[in-house]
Amino acid sequence: MSILITGVAGFVGVNVAQALLAKGLRVCGVDNLSRGTRKNMSKLLKNPNFEFKKLDITKPNALLKACQQFSQQEAITECWHLAANSDIPAGVTNAAVDLKDTFMTTYHTLEVMKQLGITKLAFASSSAIYGDHGSTAIVEDIGPLLPISNYGAMKLASEAAISAAAESFLTHTWIFRFPNVIGVPATHGVMLDFVHKLQKTTGCLQVLGNGTQQKGYLHVEELVDAMLWIRDKASEKRAIYNIGPADEGVTVKFIAEETVRVAQPTARIEYGQGNRGWVGDVPRFVYSIEKLKKLGWAPKLGSIQAVQKAIRQIVAQEQT
Numbered sequence: 001m002s003i004l005i006t007g008v009a010g011f012v013g014v015n016v017a018q019a020l021l022a023k024g025l026r027v028c029g030v031d032n033l034s035r036g037t038r039k040n041m042s043k044l045l046k047n048p049n050f051e052f053k054k055l056d057i058t059k060p061n062a063l064l065k066a067c068q069q070f071s072q073q074e075a076i077t078e079c080w081h082l083a084a085n086s087d088i089p090a091g092v093t094n095a096a097v098d099l100k101d102t103f104m105t106t107y108h109t110l111e112v113m114k115q116l117g118i119t120k121l122a123f124a125s126s127s128a129i130y131g132d133h134g135s136t137a138i139v140e141d142i143g144p145l146l147p148i149s150n151y152g153a154m155k156l157a158s159e160a161a162i163s164a165a166a167e168s169f170l171t172h173t174w175i176f177r178f179p180n181v182i183g184v185p186a187t188h189g190v191m192l193d194f195v196h197k198l199q200k201t202t203g204c205l206q207v208l209g210n211g212t213q214q215k216g217y218l219h220v221e222e223l224v225d226a227m228l229w230i231r232d233k234a235s236e237k238r239a240i241y242n243i244g245p246a247d248e249g250v251t252v253k254f255i256a257e258e259t260v261r262v263a264q265p266t267a268r269i270e271y272g273q274g275n276r277g278w279v280g281d282v283p284r285f286v287y288s289i290e291k292l293k294k295l296g297w298a299p300k301l302g303s304i305q306a307v308q309k310a311i312r313q314i315v316a317q318e319q320t
């Protein structure tokens with residue numbers, strides 16, 4: 001069977017593609033390479049079961065044509081829709097960014113799936129759909145859902161569009177609500193940001209906010225494992241799952257100190273004001289993964305170990 005991955009050249013896309021190929025599946029990937037890169041896909045591109053087409057999903061004829069071409073060898077039966085804007089502050093500044101890359105990519109992917117009779121969809125949603133619930137443990141059916149970033153709003157709108165499609169033509173939907181995911185190939189995120197800042201301004205790391213923001217972090221290897229688990233085990237037509245670590249997370253201060261320790265031990269850290277890195281940043285969230293645990297999956301790493309592992313990997317990535 002062949003699987004379509006949108007956003008395949010990005011951080012999560014590369015890791016999902018590797019895992020599906022390792023299961024012996026054929027993977028057809030698309031990406032406009034706005035954030036993802038061919039370098040990220042260097043290993044994938046050597047695999048005969050992997051095909052790639054550079055295109056923008058918001059130009060739906062290009063996506064339809066590519067999928068028709070992919071399907072000539074073997075029909076695509078399932079789509080993993082991962083393409084989105086991953087720069088949350090950019091979407092706060094300009095709402096059009098998330099309308100196009102976070103929502104319209106979902107809309108057009110659904111339209112093309114409908115035309116080609118692809119009825120299974122796995123979707124990368126986000127904790128950002130929940131908004132700010134302070135220290136309340138967030139379960140999947142908490143409400144009201146009041147996102148505080150355009151990114152979160154467009155992910156929630158995407159979930160709604162997928163839910164409607166599940167009533168008309170989709171037979172299976174898996175909606176994964178990710179926490180902060182870390183690892184390599186890193187394309188964005190707080191750790192990559194810190195490493196770049198240390199490269200630019202040797203001796204000093206300037207942190208957005210006062211460092212007290214606290215969130216759960218999951219390593220991408222565990223994320224992929226959890227997604228495949230849900231895909232194989234969940235029986236609901238709209239299978240919606242939080243995926244995250246089983247703890248309350250770590251602070252930005254911890255991440256800053258760990259990054260400095262690994263990348264540049266002599267650097268000093270300067271903190272900003274307030275407990276938000278940017279408008280739309282949720283300063284603290286606590287995720288419940290009880291539903292996922294009941295399905296039989298639990299993470300092996302806590303946020304601390306995941307952060308330490310990812311920092312080592314990202315520092316190494318930026319040195320090559």
Ligand SMILES: NC(=O)c1ccc[n+]([C@@H]2O[C@H](COP(=O)([O-])OP(=O)(O)OC[C@H]3O[C@@H](n4cnc5c(N)ncnc54)[C@H](O)[C@@H]3O)[C@@H](O)[C@H]2O)c1
Nearest residue numbers: 007010011012032034035036057083084086124178181187
């Ligand atoms: N990494 C995280 O912490 C995290 C957290 C929550 C949700 N997510 C979601 O997981 C998915 C993957 O995120 P990621 O971290 O790999 O981000 P990423 O930026 O590395 O990957 C997204 C990919 O989508 C591509 N893309 C964007 N707009 C496109 C368009 N119009 N047409 C074609 N390709 C397009 C980009 O080039 C990029 O390669 C996204 O949907 C993201 O919203 C990620």
